[in-house]
Each structure stands twice: as structure tokens, then as C-alpha cells.
Amino acid sequence: MKKFKNILISAFCLLLVSQYLNAQSVKNELLISLAYYNNNNQTQYLKATAKSKVNGKFQQVANISLAFYIDDSETKVLLGKATTDHSGNAVMQIKSVASEIWKSSASQSFSVSSQENKEYKASEAAVSIVKAKITLDTLEEKSIVATLFELKDSIWAPVKEVDLRVAVKRMLGELNVGETATYTTDSLGVVTAEFARDSLPGDAKGNLILIAKLDDHELYGNLTAELLVPWGVQPIVQSSFNERSLFARKGFTPIWLELLAYSIILIVWSIIVYLIFQIKKIIKLGA
Structure with missing residues (x-):
């Protein structure tokens, strides 16, 4: 009976260990989206966003290392690597290293990929654009x-x-x-x-x-x-830098406020000096 009990305990422990290992081996799916931007016909860049589904909701994923590529019919050229920020975004400018591929066609393809890590599986995304x-x-x-x-x-x-x-x-x-x-x-x-x-x-x-x-x-x-x-209204700036006000710089506070403050200080110190003299008199009388 004791032997049978030990077998059950061992089997139960093995089951717990296997479930723990399975839980450790399960990795979340990582979804990456990629978009192309051309700002004012001068700056061109790619923006990747990393997301993962947690508790039934998609959340942005930070600290994911991404590699950006420009693709042609035969090869991929690495544009660079970037890490997603707290919003799950990573930006990569289209650099001069890709100039030859960029000039070769009126359309262009880009891709981005991440490697597998402890939490997430490897993932990739691509986008094709017409210039x-x-x-x-x-x-x-x-x-x-x-x-x-x-x-x-x-x-x-x-x-x-x-x-x-x-x-x-x-x-x-x-x-x-x-x-x-x-x-x-x-x-x-x-x-x-x-x-x-x-x-x-x-x-x-x-x-x-x-x-x-x-x-x-x-x-x-x-x-x-x-x-x-030039279609806007030019703002009229009225500076009070050299005028007395409650929020002015040092030396430009209102006169009435300065008089009030100095009066309070004078009254307080007068009371303190009076009390000191009274204490001295009490000490002499006690002697």
C-alpha cells in the first residue's frame, strides 16, 4: 500500500513538472505591422508597430528588436535595426545604403522581422508601395x-x-x-x-x-x-517684464506688497526684541 502511495505521489509530481515546463515553453504570438511615410517629399521612413494579445486584448509591446530591410527581386538589403519604444513603435529612415535599389523601380517593397525570444515567437511583416x-x-x-x-x-x-x-x-x-x-x-x-x-x-x-x-x-x-x-493673424505680444506685478521678476513686485511684507517683518522682530528685553529684566529681578 505504501509503495502504491509513493508511485501516486511521484506521478503527481511529474505531472506538475511537465505542466510547468509546458507553460514555460508556450510563447505569445507577436504581430508586427509596417507602414511607409514620405514627409514633404524630403524625409522617407518606415514605422513598425509590435502588438500581442493579452487577456483577449491587443497591447503594444516594448523592447522588441526589429531588423528593417529594403527588398528587390533577388536580395534584401539591411536598412538598420531598432527597438520598439513604450508605445510599441520603431522608426527607421530609408538610408543612402538603399539608394541603388530605390532608384531601380517605380515600386518598392520593404520588410521587418523580429527574432524569437523568451516571451514571443519570431514575427515579420512587409509592405509594398508605388512611389x-x-x-x-x-x-x-x-x-x-x-x-x-x-x-x-x-x-x-x-x-x-x-x-x-x-x-x-x-x-x-x-x-x-x-x-x-x-x-x-x-x-x-x-x-x-x-x-x-x-x-x-x-x-x-x-x-x-x-x-x-x-x-x-x-x-x-x-x-x-x-x-x-502668410494667412494668419500676427500675435500682439505685450511684455510686462519691466512692470510691477504679482508674478514679476525680483525687484518688480508691487509696492503695496513690499510695504506689507516689510511691515510684517518689522513687527515680528520688534516683538522678539521686546520679549528679549523683558526676559533680561525677569532674570535681573530673580537675581
């Missing part, structure tokens, strides 16, 4: 003209029936130039928007930054174009 750009200009009476082009046979050809957003850059986001959020390009790839934001504060010289955007397009990715225009 495109947005130009931005203005007409009289505050009209904005944005044109979308794609590269075809070494020629920039207009693209029709694509929705562009035209807005004004602000400190915390972007403000539509009118009541319409997006505009659809015509047969010449052009959209025209009327600037309806009168009395909008600009920079120190009254300038505003217009922006035309194409977001997450399946062929062209994310495109932006920016233009500086």
Missing part, C-alpha cells in the same frame, strides 16, 4: 491647390479619385481648412480647397503651415506636403 508625391500651392483669394502624382515609367503622372486631406498645422494637431474633411482628386490629380479659417493666429510673423495628407493608402502609404503662407 508617389503631393505638391501644394495656393491661388488668389486664399485657395489651396494640392496635386497627387505617382511615378510611371520615370514620369510623374497625376492620380485621380483619391481622397486627400487639406489642413492647417496647429500645436496639438491639424485643423481642417474648411468644413470638408477630405477632397477627391479630379482627372488631373488636383483638389482645390478654400481657406475658411479667418483670424487664425499664426507665428510671430503671422505665418501658417498648410498641409496636404494622404493617410494609410494601400498603394502609396502615408504622404504629406507642407507650405508656409
Whole structure:
């Protein structure tokens, strides 16, 4: 009976150990997405986002090492490596090392991959884009003209029936130039928007930054174009640096506040001096 009991205990321990090892060997699935960005036809970069499903919800994953590649028909060229931040994002600029591959075709493919680690399985993602750009200009009476082009046979050809957003850059986001959020390009790839934001504060010289955007397009990715225009209201700056106020620098506090503060200090020290003399008198009387 005792032998049978020992066998049961051993089997139970083995079962616990096997379950623990299985739990340790199970790794989470890592999902990576990849997007292409072209900012103002000058800066081009890739942005990867790492996610994993935890308790039925997708959460961003930080500290994942990613390798970015530019692909052609035969080889992959490493653009560089980056680690995801606290938001699960990693950014890689398209560097000069890829210039030959980039110039070879009007379309281009990119990929990103991660290696297996203690918590997550290996994962990868890819994106293919057609080279495109947005130009931005203005007409009289505050009209904005944005044109979308794609590269075809070494020629920039207009693209029709694509929705562009035209807005004004602000400190915390972007403000539509009118009541319409997006505009659809015509047969010449052009959209025209009327600037309806009168009395909008600009920079120190009254300038505003217009922006035309194409977001997450399946062929062209994310495109932006920016233009500086003098359509804002120049702010009137009234400096109180040399004026007396409650929040002024040292030496420029209100006179009444200084008199009040010095009076309180004088009264307090007067009481202290009076008490000291009284204590001395008491000590003499006691002697």
C-alpha cells in the first residue's frame, strides 16, 4: 500500500513538472505591422508597430528588436535595426545604403522581422508601395491647390479619385481648412480647397503651415506636403517684464506688497526684541 502511495505521489509530481515546463515553453504570438511615410517629399521612413494579445486584448509591446530591410527581386538589403519604444513603435529612415535599389523601380517593397525570444515567437511583416508625391500651392483669394502624382515609367503622372486631406498645422494637431474633411482628386490629380479659417493666429510673423495628407493608402502609404503662407493673424505680444506685478521678476513686485511684507517683518522682530528685553529684566529681578 505504501509503495502504491509513493508511485501516486511521484506521478503527481511529474505531472506538475511537465505542466510547468509546458507553460514555460508556450510563447505569445507577436504581430508586427509596417507602414511607409514620405514627409514633404524630403524625409522617407518606415514605422513598425509590435502588438500581442493579452487577456483577449491587443497591447503594444516594448523592447522588441526589429531588423528593417529594403527588398528587390533577388536580395534584401539591411536598412538598420531598432527597438520598439513604450508605445510599441520603431522608426527607421530609408538610408543612402538603399539608394541603388530605390532608384531601380517605380515600386518598392520593404520588410521587418523580429527574432524569437523568451516571451514571443519570431514575427515579420512587409509592405509594398508605388512611389508617389503631393505638391501644394495656393491661388488668389486664399485657395489651396494640392496635386497627387505617382511615378510611371520615370514620369510623374497625376492620380485621380483619391481622397486627400487639406489642413492647417496647429500645436496639438491639424485643423481642417474648411468644413470638408477630405477632397477627391479630379482627372488631373488636383483638389482645390478654400481657406475658411479667418483670424487664425499664426507665428510671430503671422505665418501658417498648410498641409496636404494622404493617410494609410494601400498603394502609396502615408504622404504629406507642407507650405508656409502668410494667412494668419500676427500675435500682439505685450511684455510686462519691466512692470510691477504679482508674478514679476525680483525687484518688480508691487509696492503695496513690499510695504506689507516689510511691515510684517518689522513687527515680528520688534516683538522678539521686546520679549528679549523683558526676559533680561525677569532674570535681573530673580537675581
